[in-house]
Amino acid sequence: MKRLFLMLGLALTLFGRIMYAQATDDGTVTVPSHHSVTQTADKPESLTRSRGLTLVSQPSHAAEPLHVYGPGGPAPAMKAAAAAFAKQTGVEVDVTAGPTPQWAEAAHGDADLLYSGSEDMMSGFIAKFGDQLVAKSAEPLYLRPAVILVRPGNPRHIRGITDLLSSEARVMVVDGSGQNGLWEDLVGRDGDIRQVKALRRNIAAFTPNTAEALKRWNSDPAIDAWIVYNIWAIAHPGVADIVQIEPQYRLYRDCGVVLTQRGEARDTVRQFVQFLEGPQGRAIFGQYGWTDRAGQAPATTSDAMQ
The missing domain is CATH 3.40.190.10 (Periplasmic binding protein-like II)
Structure with a gap:
Protein backbone atom coordinates (compact mmCIF):
# COMPACT_ATOMS: atom_id res chain seq x y z
CA MET A 1 0.00 0.00 0.00
CA LYS A 2 2.82 2.42 0.86
CA ARG A 3 4.44 1.65 -2.51
CA LEU A 4 1.13 2.46 -4.24
CA PHE A 5 0.85 5.88 -2.53
CA LEU A 6 4.51 6.62 -3.34
CA MET A 7 3.93 5.88 -7.04
CA LEU A 8 0.79 8.06 -7.06
CA GLY A 9 2.71 10.97 -5.53
CA LEU A 10 5.46 10.71 -8.13
CA ALA A 11 2.85 10.68 -10.90
CA LEU A 12 1.17 13.85 -9.58
CA THR A 13 4.54 15.64 -9.33
CA LEU A 14 5.40 14.74 -12.91
CA PHE A 15 1.97 15.96 -14.12
CA GLY A 16 2.48 19.30 -12.34
CA ARG A 17 5.86 19.81 -14.00
CA ILE A 18 4.36 19.13 -17.42
CA MET A 19 1.61 21.68 -16.82
CA TYR A 20 4.14 24.29 -15.65
CA ALA A 21 6.23 23.75 -18.78
CA GLN A 22 3.18 24.58 -20.90
CA ALA A 23 3.10 28.18 -19.57
CA THR A 24 3.89 30.67 -22.34
CA ASP A 25 6.54 33.36 -21.96
CA ASP A 26 3.97 36.20 -21.96
CA GLY A 27 2.22 35.00 -18.82
CA THR A 28 -0.59 33.07 -20.56
CA VAL A 29 -1.20 29.65 -19.09
CA THR A 30 -2.70 27.02 -21.38
CA VAL A 31 -4.78 24.16 -20.16
CA PRO A 32 -5.77 20.90 -21.87
CA SER A 33 -8.37 21.37 -24.59
CA HIS A 34 -11.13 19.60 -22.68
CA HIS A 35 -11.15 22.43 -20.12
CA SER A 36 -13.16 25.60 -20.87
CA VAL A 37 -11.32 27.98 -18.50
CA THR A 38 -8.31 30.05 -19.55
CA GLN A 39 -6.30 32.55 -17.56
CA THR A 40 -4.02 35.41 -18.54
CA ALA A 41 -1.84 37.64 -16.43
CA ASP A 42 -2.17 41.44 -16.78
CA LYS A 43 -2.97 41.56 -20.50
CA PRO A 44 -5.27 44.04 -22.29
CA GLU A 45 -8.53 42.84 -23.73
CA SER A 46 -7.51 40.86 -26.81
CA LEU A 47 -7.50 37.49 -28.48
CA THR A 48 -4.30 35.51 -27.84
CA ARG A 49 -3.33 32.29 -29.63
CA SER A 50 -1.02 29.80 -27.94
CA ARG A 51 -0.31 26.24 -29.03
CA GLY A 52 -3.40 26.23 -31.22
CA LEU A 53 -5.76 27.44 -28.46
CA THR A 54 -7.62 30.78 -28.50
CA LEU A 55 -7.30 32.54 -25.15
CA VAL A 56 -9.52 35.52 -24.32
CA SER A 57 -8.31 37.93 -21.65
CA GLN A 58 -10.54 40.47 -19.89
CA PRO A 59 -9.57 44.02 -18.88
CA SER A 60 -8.46 44.21 -15.28
CA HIS A 61 -10.34 47.49 -14.67
CA ALA A 62 -12.55 50.03 -16.43
CA ALA A 63 -11.05 53.21 -17.87
CA GLU A 64 -10.80 56.01 -15.32
CA PRO A 65 -13.39 58.76 -15.89
CA LEU A 66 -12.31 62.12 -17.22
CA HIS A 67 -12.61 64.94 -14.69
CA VAL A 68 -13.80 68.25 -16.16
CA TYR A 69 -14.46 71.49 -14.25
CA GLY A 70 -15.91 74.87 -15.18
CA PRO A 71 -18.65 77.47 -14.69
CA GLY A 72 -22.39 76.88 -14.63
CA GLY A 73 -23.33 78.71 -17.84
CA PRO A 74 -21.83 76.28 -20.38
CA ALA A 75 -22.56 73.29 -18.11
CA PRO A 76 -25.81 72.06 -19.73
CA ALA A 77 -24.13 71.82 -23.14
CA MET A 78 -20.92 70.40 -21.69
CA LYS A 79 -22.79 67.72 -19.73
CA ALA A 80 -24.86 66.77 -22.77
CA ALA A 81 -21.67 66.46 -24.83
CA ALA A 82 -20.05 64.40 -22.06
CA ALA A 83 -22.99 61.99 -22.03
CA ALA A 84 -22.86 61.59 -25.82
CA PHE A 85 -19.10 60.99 -25.73
CA ALA A 86 -19.50 58.37 -23.00
CA LYS A 87 -22.20 56.59 -24.99
CA GLN A 88 -20.01 56.53 -28.08
CA THR A 89 -16.70 55.57 -26.46
CA GLY A 90 -17.55 53.97 -23.13
CA VAL A 91 -15.39 56.55 -21.34
CA GLU A 92 -17.27 58.40 -18.61
CA VAL A 93 -16.80 62.16 -18.23
CA ASP A 94 -17.52 63.71 -14.83
CA VAL A 95 -18.42 67.40 -15.25
CA THR A 96 -18.34 69.55 -12.12
CA ALA A 97 -19.89 72.98 -12.66
CA GLY A 98 -20.37 76.15 -10.63
CA PRO A 99 -18.47 79.19 -9.37
CA THR A 100 -14.72 78.52 -9.32
CA PRO A 101 -14.29 78.63 -5.51
CA GLN A 102 -16.70 75.69 -5.18
CA TRP A 103 -14.53 73.30 -7.20
CA ALA A 104 -11.01 74.77 -7.31
CA GLU A 105 -9.62 72.56 -4.54
CA ALA A 106 -10.94 69.37 -6.14
CA ALA A 107 -9.65 70.48 -9.53
CA HIS A 108 -6.15 70.89 -8.09
CA GLY A 109 -6.32 67.19 -7.27
CA ASP A 110 -7.73 65.45 -10.33
CA ALA A 111 -8.73 67.84 -13.14
CA ASP A 112 -8.04 66.68 -16.69
CA LEU A 113 -9.71 69.63 -18.42
CA LEU A 114 -11.12 73.04 -17.50
CA TYR A 115 -13.70 74.92 -19.55
CA SER A 116 -14.33 78.65 -19.32
CA GLY A 117 -17.17 81.10 -19.89
CA SER A 118 -15.08 83.83 -21.53
CA GLU A 119 -11.53 84.66 -22.53
CA ASP A 120 -11.26 86.79 -19.40
CA MET A 121 -12.20 83.74 -17.32
CA MET A 122 -9.70 81.56 -19.20
CA SER A 123 -6.93 84.03 -18.41
CA GLY A 124 -8.03 83.90 -14.77
CA PHE A 125 -7.80 80.10 -14.78
CA ILE A 126 -4.27 80.18 -16.21
CA ALA A 127 -3.21 82.69 -13.54
CA LYS A 128 -4.89 80.77 -10.72
CA PHE A 129 -3.84 77.22 -11.58
CA GLY A 130 -0.43 78.11 -12.96
CA ASP A 131 1.77 75.23 -14.06
CA GLN A 132 -1.04 72.72 -13.50
CA LEU A 133 -2.48 73.92 -16.83
CA VAL A 134 -0.94 73.61 -20.28
CA ALA A 135 -1.53 77.24 -21.23
CA LYS A 136 -0.70 76.75 -24.90
CA SER A 137 -3.53 74.20 -25.18
CA ALA A 138 -6.24 76.80 -24.43
CA GLU A 139 -8.76 76.66 -27.27
CA PRO A 140 -11.96 78.71 -27.84
CA LEU A 141 -14.89 76.50 -28.84
CA TYR A 142 -18.18 78.36 -29.31
CA LEU A 143 -19.78 81.77 -28.83
CA ARG A 144 -23.10 82.87 -27.36
CA ARG A 253 -18.28 85.78 -25.55
CA ASP A 254 -16.95 82.27 -25.80
CA CYS A 255 -16.58 78.94 -24.05
CA GLY A 256 -13.09 77.50 -24.28
CA VAL A 257 -11.14 74.54 -22.90
CA VAL A 258 -7.64 74.06 -21.56
CA LEU A 259 -5.80 70.84 -20.71
CA THR A 260 -4.13 70.18 -17.39
CA GLN A 261 -0.74 68.46 -17.26
CA ARG A 262 -2.55 65.32 -16.17
CA GLY A 263 -5.04 65.60 -19.02
CA GLU A 264 -2.37 66.20 -21.67
CA ALA A 265 -0.95 62.76 -20.84
CA ARG A 266 -4.28 60.99 -21.46
CA ASP A 267 -5.34 60.16 -25.00
CA THR A 268 -9.01 60.04 -23.98
CA VAL A 269 -8.93 63.68 -22.85
CA ARG A 270 -7.63 64.84 -26.22
CA GLN A 271 -10.28 62.66 -27.88
CA PHE A 272 -12.97 64.40 -25.84
CA VAL A 273 -11.69 67.83 -26.92
CA GLN A 274 -11.79 66.67 -30.55
CA PHE A 275 -15.35 65.46 -29.98
CA LEU A 276 -16.34 68.88 -28.60
CA GLU A 277 -14.87 70.62 -31.65
CA GLY A 278 -16.35 68.15 -34.15
CA PRO A 279 -19.79 67.92 -35.78
CA GLN A 280 -21.45 66.15 -32.84
CA GLY A 281 -20.13 68.60 -30.29
CA ARG A 282 -21.12 71.54 -32.50
CA ALA A 283 -24.66 70.20 -32.87
CA ILE A 284 -25.04 69.63 -29.12
CA PHE A 285 -23.79 73.10 -28.22
CA GLY A 286 -26.02 74.58 -30.89
CA GLN A 287 -29.06 73.10 -29.16
CA TYR A 288 -28.16 75.13 -26.08
CA GLY A 289 -27.74 78.47 -27.87
CA TRP A 290 -24.05 78.38 -28.85
CA THR A 291 -22.64 79.11 -32.29
CA ASP A 292 -19.30 79.18 -34.09
CA ARG A 293 -20.38 81.93 -36.48
CA ALA A 294 -21.57 85.36 -35.39
CA GLY A 295 -23.88 85.59 -38.40
CA GLN A 296 -25.74 82.44 -37.39
CA ALA A 297 -29.06 83.10 -35.71
CA PRO A 298 -28.82 82.15 -32.03
CA ALA A 299 -31.15 79.47 -30.80
CA THR A 300 -34.32 80.46 -28.99
CA THR A 301 -35.79 78.69 -25.99
CA SER A 302 -38.18 76.69 -28.17
CA ASP A 303 -35.45 75.81 -30.68
CA ALA A 304 -33.19 74.36 -27.99
CA MET A 305 -35.89 72.29 -26.36
CA GLN A 306 -37.02 70.57 -29.56
Whole structure:
Protein backbone atom coordinates (compact mmCIF):
# COMPACT_ATOMS: atom_id res chain seq x y z
CA MET A 1 0.00 0.00 0.00
CA LYS A 2 2.82 2.42 0.86
CA ARG A 3 4.44 1.65 -2.51
CA LEU A 4 1.13 2.46 -4.24
CA PHE A 5 0.85 5.88 -2.53
CA LEU A 6 4.51 6.62 -3.34
CA MET A 7 3.93 5.88 -7.04
CA LEU A 8 0.79 8.06 -7.06
CA GLY A 9 2.71 10.97 -5.53
CA LEU A 10 5.46 10.71 -8.13
CA ALA A 11 2.85 10.68 -10.90
CA LEU A 12 1.17 13.85 -9.58
CA THR A 13 4.54 15.64 -9.33
CA LEU A 14 5.40 14.74 -12.91
CA PHE A 15 1.97 15.96 -14.12
CA GLY A 16 2.48 19.30 -12.34
CA ARG A 17 5.86 19.81 -14.00
CA ILE A 18 4.36 19.13 -17.42
CA MET A 19 1.61 21.68 -16.82
CA TYR A 20 4.14 24.29 -15.65
CA ALA A 21 6.23 23.75 -18.78
CA GLN A 22 3.18 24.58 -20.90
CA ALA A 23 3.10 28.18 -19.57
CA THR A 24 3.89 30.67 -22.34
CA ASP A 25 6.54 33.36 -21.96
CA ASP A 26 3.97 36.20 -21.96
CA GLY A 27 2.22 35.00 -18.82
CA THR A 28 -0.59 33.07 -20.56
CA VAL A 29 -1.20 29.65 -19.09
CA THR A 30 -2.70 27.02 -21.38
CA VAL A 31 -4.78 24.16 -20.16
CA PRO A 32 -5.77 20.90 -21.87
CA SER A 33 -8.37 21.37 -24.59
CA HIS A 34 -11.13 19.60 -22.68
CA HIS A 35 -11.15 22.43 -20.12
CA SER A 36 -13.16 25.60 -20.87
CA VAL A 37 -11.32 27.98 -18.50
CA THR A 38 -8.31 30.05 -19.55
CA GLN A 39 -6.30 32.55 -17.56
CA THR A 40 -4.02 35.41 -18.54
CA ALA A 41 -1.84 37.64 -16.43
CA ASP A 42 -2.17 41.44 -16.78
CA LYS A 43 -2.97 41.56 -20.50
CA PRO A 44 -5.27 44.04 -22.29
CA GLU A 45 -8.53 42.84 -23.73
CA SER A 46 -7.51 40.86 -26.81
CA LEU A 47 -7.50 37.49 -28.48
CA THR A 48 -4.30 35.51 -27.84
CA ARG A 49 -3.33 32.29 -29.63
CA SER A 50 -1.02 29.80 -27.94
CA ARG A 51 -0.31 26.24 -29.03
CA GLY A 52 -3.40 26.23 -31.22
CA LEU A 53 -5.76 27.44 -28.46
CA THR A 54 -7.62 30.78 -28.50
CA LEU A 55 -7.30 32.54 -25.15
CA VAL A 56 -9.52 35.52 -24.32
CA SER A 57 -8.31 37.93 -21.65
CA GLN A 58 -10.54 40.47 -19.89
CA PRO A 59 -9.57 44.02 -18.88
CA SER A 60 -8.46 44.21 -15.28
CA HIS A 61 -10.34 47.49 -14.67
CA ALA A 62 -12.55 50.03 -16.43
CA ALA A 63 -11.05 53.21 -17.87
CA GLU A 64 -10.80 56.01 -15.32
CA PRO A 65 -13.39 58.76 -15.89
CA LEU A 66 -12.31 62.12 -17.22
CA HIS A 67 -12.61 64.94 -14.69
CA VAL A 68 -13.80 68.25 -16.16
CA TYR A 69 -14.46 71.49 -14.25
CA GLY A 70 -15.91 74.87 -15.18
CA PRO A 71 -18.65 77.47 -14.69
CA GLY A 72 -22.39 76.88 -14.63
CA GLY A 73 -23.33 78.71 -17.84
CA PRO A 74 -21.83 76.28 -20.38
CA ALA A 75 -22.56 73.29 -18.11
CA PRO A 76 -25.81 72.06 -19.73
CA ALA A 77 -24.13 71.82 -23.14
CA MET A 78 -20.92 70.40 -21.69
CA LYS A 79 -22.79 67.72 -19.73
CA ALA A 80 -24.86 66.77 -22.77
CA ALA A 81 -21.67 66.46 -24.83
CA ALA A 82 -20.05 64.40 -22.06
CA ALA A 83 -22.99 61.99 -22.03
CA ALA A 84 -22.86 61.59 -25.82
CA PHE A 85 -19.10 60.99 -25.73
CA ALA A 86 -19.50 58.37 -23.00
CA LYS A 87 -22.20 56.59 -24.99
CA GLN A 88 -20.01 56.53 -28.08
CA THR A 89 -16.70 55.57 -26.46
CA GLY A 90 -17.55 53.97 -23.13
CA VAL A 91 -15.39 56.55 -21.34
CA GLU A 92 -17.27 58.40 -18.61
CA VAL A 93 -16.80 62.16 -18.23
CA ASP A 94 -17.52 63.71 -14.83
CA VAL A 95 -18.42 67.40 -15.25
CA THR A 96 -18.34 69.55 -12.12
CA ALA A 97 -19.89 72.98 -12.66
CA GLY A 98 -20.37 76.15 -10.63
CA PRO A 99 -18.47 79.19 -9.37
CA THR A 100 -14.72 78.52 -9.32
CA PRO A 101 -14.29 78.63 -5.51
CA GLN A 102 -16.70 75.69 -5.18
CA TRP A 103 -14.53 73.30 -7.20
CA ALA A 104 -11.01 74.77 -7.31
CA GLU A 105 -9.62 72.56 -4.54
CA ALA A 106 -10.94 69.37 -6.14
CA ALA A 107 -9.65 70.48 -9.53
CA HIS A 108 -6.15 70.89 -8.09
CA GLY A 109 -6.32 67.19 -7.27
CA ASP A 110 -7.73 65.45 -10.33
CA ALA A 111 -8.73 67.84 -13.14
CA ASP A 112 -8.04 66.68 -16.69
CA LEU A 113 -9.71 69.63 -18.42
CA LEU A 114 -11.12 73.04 -17.50
CA TYR A 115 -13.70 74.92 -19.55
CA SER A 116 -14.33 78.65 -19.32
CA GLY A 117 -17.17 81.10 -19.89
CA SER A 118 -15.08 83.83 -21.53
CA GLU A 119 -11.53 84.66 -22.53
CA ASP A 120 -11.26 86.79 -19.40
CA MET A 121 -12.20 83.74 -17.32
CA MET A 122 -9.70 81.56 -19.20
CA SER A 123 -6.93 84.03 -18.41
CA GLY A 124 -8.03 83.90 -14.77
CA PHE A 125 -7.80 80.10 -14.78
CA ILE A 126 -4.27 80.18 -16.21
CA ALA A 127 -3.21 82.69 -13.54
CA LYS A 128 -4.89 80.77 -10.72
CA PHE A 129 -3.84 77.22 -11.58
CA GLY A 130 -0.43 78.11 -12.96
CA ASP A 131 1.77 75.23 -14.06
CA GLN A 132 -1.04 72.72 -13.50
CA LEU A 133 -2.48 73.92 -16.83
CA VAL A 134 -0.94 73.61 -20.28
CA ALA A 135 -1.53 77.24 -21.23
CA LYS A 136 -0.70 76.75 -24.90
CA SER A 137 -3.53 74.20 -25.18
CA ALA A 138 -6.24 76.80 -24.43
CA GLU A 139 -8.76 76.66 -27.27
CA PRO A 140 -11.96 78.71 -27.84
CA LEU A 141 -14.89 76.50 -28.84
CA TYR A 142 -18.18 78.36 -29.31
CA LEU A 143 -19.78 81.77 -28.83
CA ARG A 144 -23.10 82.87 -27.36
CA PRO A 145 -24.66 86.32 -27.53
CA ALA A 146 -25.63 88.64 -24.73
CA VAL A 147 -29.38 89.21 -24.68
CA ILE A 148 -32.01 90.86 -22.51
CA LEU A 149 -34.19 88.53 -20.47
CA VAL A 150 -37.63 89.90 -19.60
CA ARG A 151 -40.57 88.58 -17.64
CA PRO A 152 -42.70 86.03 -19.51
CA GLY A 153 -44.99 87.85 -21.90
CA ASN A 154 -42.71 90.94 -21.79
CA PRO A 155 -45.13 93.12 -19.79
CA ARG A 156 -42.85 96.18 -20.06
CA HIS A 157 -42.66 95.80 -23.87
CA ILE A 158 -38.87 95.98 -23.88
CA ARG A 159 -37.53 95.69 -27.44
CA GLY A 160 -33.81 96.24 -26.95
CA ILE A 161 -31.06 98.19 -25.22
CA THR A 162 -32.52 101.54 -26.28
CA ASP A 163 -35.61 100.83 -24.17
CA LEU A 164 -33.38 100.19 -21.15
CA LEU A 165 -31.74 103.56 -21.68
CA SER A 166 -34.87 105.65 -22.03
CA SER A 167 -37.31 103.91 -19.69
CA GLU A 168 -37.31 103.49 -15.95
CA ALA A 169 -36.96 99.72 -16.20
CA ARG A 170 -35.17 98.08 -13.29
CA VAL A 171 -32.23 96.19 -14.77
CA MET A 172 -30.01 93.45 -13.32
CA VAL A 173 -26.45 92.70 -14.50
CA VAL A 174 -23.77 90.20 -13.53
CA ASP A 175 -20.42 91.66 -12.51
CA GLY A 176 -18.30 88.50 -12.70
CA SER A 177 -18.48 84.93 -13.99
CA GLY A 178 -17.34 85.75 -17.53
CA GLN A 179 -19.47 88.91 -17.65
CA ASN A 180 -17.08 91.45 -16.14
CA GLY A 181 -17.95 94.79 -17.72
CA LEU A 182 -20.35 93.21 -20.21
CA TRP A 183 -23.07 95.83 -19.80
CA GLU A 184 -20.52 98.66 -20.16
CA ASP A 185 -19.09 97.11 -23.34
CA LEU A 186 -22.59 96.87 -24.81
CA VAL A 187 -23.67 100.47 -24.35
CA GLY A 188 -20.19 101.96 -24.76
CA ARG A 189 -19.62 100.62 -28.27
CA ASP A 190 -20.42 103.88 -30.04
CA GLY A 191 -18.39 106.03 -27.64
CA ASP A 192 -21.33 107.98 -26.19
CA ILE A 193 -20.88 108.33 -22.43
CA ARG A 194 -24.50 109.45 -22.09
CA GLN A 195 -25.62 105.92 -22.87
CA VAL A 196 -23.36 104.43 -20.19
CA LYS A 197 -24.75 106.94 -17.68
CA ALA A 198 -28.34 106.20 -18.69
CA LEU A 199 -28.03 102.45 -18.28
CA ARG A 200 -26.15 102.68 -15.02
CA ARG A 201 -28.96 104.77 -13.54
CA ASN A 202 -31.38 101.93 -14.29
CA ILE A 203 -29.27 99.08 -12.88
CA ALA A 204 -31.04 97.95 -9.73
CA ALA A 205 -28.92 94.87 -8.97
CA PHE A 206 -25.31 93.83 -9.48
CA THR A 207 -24.68 90.14 -8.77
CA PRO A 208 -21.32 88.32 -8.49
CA ASN A 209 -22.29 85.40 -10.71
CA THR A 210 -25.16 84.18 -12.83
CA ALA A 211 -26.36 81.59 -10.33
CA GLU A 212 -26.96 84.37 -7.81
CA ALA A 213 -28.62 86.47 -10.49
CA LEU A 214 -31.02 83.62 -11.26
CA LYS A 215 -31.97 83.41 -7.59
CA ARG A 216 -32.57 87.17 -7.51
CA TRP A 217 -34.64 86.99 -10.71
CA ASN A 218 -36.85 84.29 -9.23
CA SER A 219 -37.26 86.00 -5.86
CA ASP A 220 -37.57 89.68 -6.85
CA PRO A 221 -40.37 90.37 -9.37
CA ALA A 222 -39.47 94.06 -9.30
CA ILE A 223 -36.55 93.31 -11.62
CA ASP A 224 -37.84 93.99 -15.15
CA ALA A 225 -34.87 93.08 -17.32
CA TRP A 226 -31.70 91.04 -16.99
CA ILE A 227 -28.69 91.49 -19.28
CA VAL A 228 -27.10 88.05 -19.58
CA TYR A 229 -26.32 85.35 -22.11
CA ASN A 230 -29.10 83.64 -24.06
CA ILE A 231 -28.09 80.22 -22.73
CA TRP A 232 -29.57 80.91 -19.29
CA ALA A 233 -33.11 81.21 -20.61
CA ILE A 234 -32.60 78.16 -22.81
CA ALA A 235 -31.35 76.07 -19.89
CA HIS A 236 -34.23 77.27 -17.66
CA PRO A 237 -37.31 77.33 -19.88
CA GLY A 238 -40.21 79.36 -18.61
CA VAL A 239 -38.29 81.72 -16.35
CA ALA A 240 -37.97 84.50 -18.94
CA ASP A 241 -38.46 85.54 -22.55
CA ILE A 242 -35.49 86.46 -24.72
CA VAL A 243 -35.23 89.90 -26.31
CA GLN A 244 -32.39 90.10 -28.82
CA ILE A 245 -30.01 93.03 -28.45
CA GLU A 246 -29.78 95.35 -31.46
CA PRO A 247 -26.90 94.49 -33.85
CA GLN A 248 -25.05 97.73 -33.10
CA TYR A 249 -24.84 96.76 -29.42
CA ARG A 250 -24.69 92.97 -29.61
CA LEU A 251 -21.67 91.19 -28.14
CA TYR A 252 -20.54 87.57 -27.99
CA ARG A 253 -18.28 85.78 -25.55
CA ASP A 254 -16.95 82.27 -25.80
CA CYS A 255 -16.58 78.94 -24.05
CA GLY A 256 -13.09 77.50 -24.28
CA VAL A 257 -11.14 74.54 -22.90
CA VAL A 258 -7.64 74.06 -21.56
CA LEU A 259 -5.80 70.84 -20.71
CA THR A 260 -4.13 70.18 -17.39
CA GLN A 261 -0.74 68.46 -17.26
CA ARG A 262 -2.55 65.32 -16.17
CA GLY A 263 -5.04 65.60 -19.02
CA GLU A 264 -2.37 66.20 -21.67
CA ALA A 265 -0.95 62.76 -20.84
CA ARG A 266 -4.28 60.99 -21.46
CA ASP A 267 -5.34 60.16 -25.00
CA THR A 268 -9.01 60.04 -23.98
CA VAL A 269 -8.93 63.68 -22.85
CA ARG A 270 -7.63 64.84 -26.22
CA GLN A 271 -10.28 62.66 -27.88
CA PHE A 272 -12.97 64.40 -25.84
CA VAL A 273 -11.69 67.83 -26.92
CA GLN A 274 -11.79 66.67 -30.55
CA PHE A 275 -15.35 65.46 -29.98
CA LEU A 276 -16.34 68.88 -28.60
CA GLU A 277 -14.87 70.62 -31.65
CA GLY A 278 -16.35 68.15 -34.15
CA PRO A 279 -19.79 67.92 -35.78
CA GLN A 280 -21.45 66.15 -32.84
CA GLY A 281 -20.13 68.60 -30.29
CA ARG A 282 -21.12 71.54 -32.50
CA ALA A 283 -24.66 70.20 -32.87
CA ILE A 284 -25.04 69.63 -29.12
CA PHE A 285 -23.79 73.10 -28.22
CA GLY A 286 -26.02 74.58 -30.89
CA GLN A 287 -29.06 73.10 -29.16
CA TYR A 288 -28.16 75.13 -26.08
CA GLY A 289 -27.74 78.47 -27.87
CA TRP A 290 -24.05 78.38 -28.85
CA THR A 291 -22.64 79.11 -32.29
CA ASP A 292 -19.30 79.18 -34.09
CA ARG A 293 -20.38 81.93 -36.48
CA ALA A 294 -21.57 85.36 -35.39
CA GLY A 295 -23.88 85.59 -38.40
CA GLN A 296 -25.74 82.44 -37.39
CA ALA A 297 -29.06 83.10 -35.71
CA PRO A 298 -28.82 82.15 -32.03
CA ALA A 299 -31.15 79.47 -30.80
CA THR A 300 -34.32 80.46 -28.99
CA THR A 301 -35.79 78.69 -25.99
CA SER A 302 -38.18 76.69 -28.17
CA ASP A 303 -35.45 75.81 -30.68
CA ALA A 304 -33.19 74.36 -27.99
CA MET A 305 -35.89 72.29 -26.36
CA GLN A 306 -37.02 70.57 -29.56
